[in-house]
Amino acid sequence: MDAVIKVEGLRGGWDRLPVLDGVDFRVMEGEILMIVGRSGCGKSTLMRHMLGLIKPWAGRILFRGIDVWSNPDAMLNARRRWGVTFQSGALLGNLSILENVMLPLREYTDLTEREMITVAFSKLETVGLAEFATANPMEVSGGMQKRAGLARAMALDPEVLFFDEPSAGLDPVTSAKLDNLIKSINRSLGTTVIIVTHELASIFAISDRVIMLDAETRGIIATGTARELRDGSTDPRVRAFFRRNVGEESD
Amino acid sequence: MSGKLEYDEPRVVIRGVLADTDVDYVRNFFRRYRSRILDSGRLVVDFRDSPGIDSVTAVVLQGFCNELRRAGVRVSFENTPRSVMEIFESLSKFESAASDFKNRVSLGETLEFIGRSWYEMASTVAGLGRFLLETLGAFLQVLLTPMKIRWHMILYYMEESGYKAVPIVATLNWLLGVVLGYQAGYQMRIFGAENFMPTLLAYSITWEIGPMLAAVLVAGRSGSAYAAEIGTMKVREEVDALRVMGFDIFNYLVVPKMMALLFVMPFLVLLANISGVLGGMVSGMMFLDLPAGTFVSKLGGAVIPLDILWGMLKSVVYAVIISTVGSYMGMRVRGGASAVGRATTAAVVMSIFMVIFADAMLSLLFVHIRPGLSF
């Protein structure tokens, strides 16, 4: 197994506030990696650094061996190969769902209008939204907005899919459905998936590997499978995080 | 990029992965071999050396295959990986749907759109009317119980909307005065009438341009700011929080803005008039050899106090319009941050529209009350 993304000695934060100090890890081909931790541990900041939204203070983020921050071409190439699903879906409200999915195609490819519509429809079908293609994002439920965001992220058949808090604002059942969708995409298409979350149910349901961050150490305090961390860790912070509410995992 | 496709009649062999960057390559390839494929009447797309292609290239490839099929070519696929089969299946499901998807705006829909726009416009005006009535109600109530006047908020908005607007109102009106003085003077000189330039300038500035430009600038600066402020509070549910706590949101959010504008607008108009006329004076001195003294004495003969007063009076109406429209557009915000942006734009457009409309109405009135104007 190769590493798709390597993060080396990352130091960073926002507004001069240090959040991460010396973060190293790699993301393996085809895995579902979850970056977890309590609110304020820097997991969202880490993702923003990786996505090229905030410049790291030090360290490197390598995508297939090339530092994405080294030059604009590397960044552009990475962005083209990556798909991102934001917390709220981040759909443009003045476009229909279909047009939202067409956006990356319009930006990065030379397809004709008709070809773009065909591809966009097939992506919407993957997430089960083909019949809502013409609806406005504001008219559909939160869960559907996220799925539409996922379809848009998948428009260019990305090698890596990023998710920022996919379960935020969703009820547990809708959230579980989304998790299943993510997993089936990962398994059938082989897409590498990176998810930032604090939702235990998701972590146990679909993660292959987990990285836990902590606000005080500003770095990774544990890595392993969800079960290893729950049952094997001696770190009280890890234990507290993974054992908070047994009730939710019982079914 | 070459070599990813290879034509070996009747076969097209795909080598390696075709990605979205290869779209042009694929298109060119098929264009190049189109006639040869048509001649042979057969095409076999062979995936034996390819792990797969992505949907973007797939849709292009499939488009060519379908086109060739229609032209009578027998097209088949060999060694297709399952993932590619799935992509093709999914795409073909939507191909025909896509072709008749766009260009669907019929006359009926256009009429419906126009009708709906008018309906929305009408309902906006109606809503605005109700909002204005409620604001005026709260306004009167506040006047009757001066304890409730939120002086610090009024002062804050006076500073934001009045004091901070002074430089731009003065500069732009001065500039406009210079330009107007020059252009009017230039035309009038042809008839030897440049001595009347100060009169023309003074009337156009004090009757129309001064108050109007001041109002447009305030609408752009403050009308939008009011809509953004209240809209943001609405999105963050702060407006609802105020209501639940028992605050009168008209008194709390709208009335201070209106009062502040009522206080500052007349003075902004006065300032606009003075700087506009000064601009004209500079113009006269520089281009028309009109000494400042002559200019001022001409003004003294033409302008009566009512001219100045009228502009200030109109500004009171503008103040009500701008503060009400700004607040109303803010209050109408529903949903997320993008709605706030739309509201600020709507506030500016709507208040400028209404200011000009009100100005037209008031001018009809002015013709009757100003001595020496009616024919």
Next chain:
Amino acid sequence: MLKVTGLTRTYRESGGVVHALGPVDFRVERGSFLCILGPTGCGKTTLLRLLAGLEKPDSGGISLPAGAGGASPVIGYVFQQGALFPWMSVRSNVEFPLRAAGMDKSRRRKEAEKILDMMGLSGFEDSYPHQLSGGMRQRTALARSLVVNPDILLLDEPFSSLDTRTSQELQGSLRTLWKESSTTVVFVTHNIEEAVFLARKVIVLGHRPGRIVRFENIDLPEPRSRLSEEFTGYLVSLRRTFEELVSGEPEPVPVKPR
């Protein structure tokens, strides 16, 4: 007694009329703790806003538990994102609703001091909302709604954007405060576990139009434990109702050609 009869609410949108809620009927006795549980977009927030008088129903009636001496009831409302005033410090935010009641400055300060202390916010009085963590912000929002001694406290998914541990801490605080008071609480959530932990009664709302599909009394020994078998029992049973709701029908949304 909180009594709701035949309550309905529709919205007019450009695409047509959306039937958001009802008809809904229920009653809960004074001092009870009611959770309204439902999937995203079922109209539960609408119901809460109707109770608070923030919106007017199309039909039906609401009678709230009366205030002290038969006065009209004092309402406390906690918004999903807190809705704190960003230009005010924590202390000013908490004092603020007392201004509407016309209380003088020194008393306002004293009342606020008391509640800030109770909510564990001492030491943060002079911070501004953006300097606080999500949990502290919601504590402040809770303090602001409690400072008026509400007869009825309405909460709209107040803990949903917090991480589980912080949200459980706040659930604990809320429950303790409620037990010491005679306030009627209506708490809207989509989190089943939260509802079972907090509520004495749970109403499950179905999809648009939001209507009651289940009414459940939660009888658990005090203090409640999330690990007890009865707790899990309620959890599983409610989750089943939930699952039927979400899978049973397609997500009802207006699809309009553009």
